[in-house]
Amino acid sequence: MATAAPVVTVLSGLWPGATYAVARALLAADPSLLLVRYDLTGTGDGYTCRVMCSGTGATAERRGALLHGDMSRTLRDEILPTVARLARTRPYRQVVLLPPAVVEPESVAAACTGCVVDGVPLSDLVRVDSYVTVVHGDFLLDALNTGDDLVRLGIPAGRDDHRALAEVAVRQIEYADTLVLWGSCAGGPFDTAQVHALLHHLAPWAAHLRLADDLIDATGLATRLLDSGRHRPDTPGTLARGVEGFALGVHDPTPSYDVVSAVFRACRPFHPQRLHETLDAINTGVLRSRGHLWLASQPHIVVTWEFAGGRLTLGALGRWQAATPEEQRHHFSDRRRLAASVEWHPYYDDRHHYLVFIGVDLDPAALHRALTRCLLTDAELADGPAAWRTYTDPFAGRFTLADALPMPAGGAL
Template identity: 45%
Template sequence: MSIDPSTSAAPVAADHRPAVTVLSGFSPDAVQAAARAVLIADERLVAISHDVTRIRDGVVHRTVRSATELIEQSTVELVHGCVACTLREDVLPTLVRLARTRPDRDLLLVLPPAIEPEAVATACAHSLVDGEPVTAAVRFDSYVTVVDADRFLDDLASTDDLRDRELHAADDDHRTVAEVVAHQVEFCDTVILWSRPGTDPLELSRLGTLVHRLVPWAVQVPTGTTTSLDCTGLATLVRRTGRHDPQRPGMLGRALEGWPIALHDPNPDGVGSILFETRRPFHPQRLHDCLETLTGDALRGRGHLWIASQPDTVVGFESAGGGISMGSLGYWLAALPVDRWTATSDQRRLAADLTWDPYYGDRRTVLALIGLRLDHAAITELLDSCLLTDAELAAGSDRWPALPDPFAGRFPLTADDN
């Protein structure tokens, strides 16, 4: 058998950029222990970490080290003390500089609790270093989050703000502990379940189930409950896996682009997740009135909503730690002229085409609720009661903007939104 050279696949060029593993987590002790274990497994690996306890004063401390050597320890003064400035002015330039000066070494970026992994990805997508994209120098291989078995559930259920724990990154940083913990896990592709010899195996199993409900797309790496840790085995499971997909949208944009936001797996006796999808819009007043009840028993809520009184707007929804956040995600495609659709991603247009409704277009609600012992029937009945009735639908969409709307003016759209 002969092979036609004109039809054979061209060889794929080797990627010689240093691979970056981003390590996050809300428990500093567990994150640092995981970082040390990964460093021990490869003495050529270089770890970069930042102490941001003085970030509000415009000062951060950077440490660069390997398993055997303290390479750098520097104090950096920023023009503005904020997370975005820290990433843009020091974190990303440090990655690029180390990639250039030590091109044969991979990098481990260890994030402090106040910096979320998605912020790193966003900064990479919108920042240049010496006039070039960050990804010209490094390859982001995996985003790994360390979940501390002894405190994760408490933090996810906490009603504390970062300010309550002196972890806020700026005076206007109003994020909650639960929100940050949820974001860290949701953006990752790999979760280290960090446990100790005294960890209850049943609690560890329940933790694994909860993490799977939060991120069913992520790979879980348990460390076990023995007194020893296989550093090489751990490093093999979290480094150079190629799990990070730079095209994957953030959580609030996932459903719009056709990605799953949760499994529908209600479990009245344990950790469950409820996925609610509907083409019928919400009545704004009834939705507003039920929000506290709706999220009261859920550890995490996320998705996007269609509200009848604001038919042009995709409304993003999040809840964690008793707090609720809603905001505009831009226009529904059905509300835009076709010539503006090209400003959105190919994936979103494809997802809209696959689910297009001849009357509603791409308008629909996709909402996930995750928690312990959720009452699926009661939650679904409550959500259904917030939708427009048959009579309200029959009145016509021209009447919907006149419905009583506590959300009026809360989700403004601009000409640049798509």
């Protein structure tokens, strides 16, 4: 009879003290648990791996160098194989993996795909049960407002890692299937409740736990975090959620401890020049915005939108299905084809905007008006797709498709 694969819980968090405290509580609740903790050295070129088990009190430690200074490669070729080999020698133990503090859970999930250990796919050796992110309540708002990158802040990371602190914070939160809010805010109960509300808006799909003080019910915590079965390997990353038919957020314009979440959806395209001129105003007072859109001048591209820490990043997710030859559409997932068919528009096809804005004291109505003014007017719509492609486009050349397919011929979108 085949033995069930050992279970791994991935425990992430930008605040190592809080994350490690949660891990130690889990160890206290289950002495057979194996804790594998990775820390980056101060130079960002090396790491320390510690393997702990409270049942024996044993701690093994070793040091190594990041493979080519690349954290993604180190995850795939060093960290995950180490976890798999440890789990294989202890098949009846659960494993808790603490990757370096700046590692995003989605990077771990991506590294799991295609990872082979001693000729065996990782998925045959271990099963990831859940991705848990620990958030320190007293420092979250500061992190979300920090656009400085990890190198400038002196936070140990991979060589030349220029992600903003806010980017790492939101990505750790949004990919997690379980969020643990650690501690109370120094500002008092209102500030703590505000952070709690903010987390619910940032990741409404996650299970939320709150540890109000340093006295932890270790057994109760282990019951809620281990063997939860919350991770779904087929769940897309944050940028692809909208086009894959998943919710990107909740529309909750009524403030909850001053936190507001506003969803903007529309089908008619954005005028590139008007959108560009409005970008700064749109994100004023926003802590996080995310989603996708389309431009009248570039109707073949799904444009991604990410804002955190005062930085707005626009990129290309791929092609819209309507701009993809029929014989190539099998490359899209079944879920995406189904989502597109449900909301297919008679004129715009599967093209649409889906943007979510989260912040404190936001004005959802003013935000909606600003975005609506960027859409094509009735007169501009009447000019047709051929005229739209002639618009002055400040975004021209910014989006590239590695596997670009031929544009539809004639006057089609």
